[in-house]
Amino acid sequence: MPRIWTSEQLRYLADARELHVSAPRGGGTPRTWVPIWVVVVDDSVFVRTWYRRETGWYGRAAASGDAWIRVADDSVQVQVTAVGPRESDAVDAAYRVKYGTAAASSMVSDEAVASTLILTPVSDPGASGTDTLDP
DSSP states (O other): OOOOOOHHHHHHHHHOSOEEEEOBOTTSOBOOOEEEOEEEETTEEEEOOSSOOSSHHHHHHHHHSEEEEEETTEEEEEEEEEOGGGGHHHHHHHHHHHHOTTGGGGGSSHHHHHTOEEEEESSOTTGGGGGGOOO
8 A cells, every 4th residue: 555755755856866766577576776866846756758768667567556666765666656747846846956957858759758657655664674675
């Protein structure tokens, strides 16, 4: 059952320059950690890819609806839900503020906006051994 982010987790994610994500392999086991950009808007955590494709972290996470992220020293399993352009204005603004207008330009393109995912924690940090996850 999805949980809500704690204030500490949200603060960490809002301040983090990069987030490390791992999407599942075909059998459900995690793959290698990949650094991506992350923003927090109204206590929700959003990620995008600048180049949408069926492979890589984005394709695997979007297809399975699952991923793991590192929050501080913990690995947290998250539910991945495509939201596309539904909240694009606020998410675009958050990318521009956090990363700068020039740097964020590829993350606010129409293609990137269409790839917007919201991450919802499935487990608390440390629950079910997720804190030892090392894909």
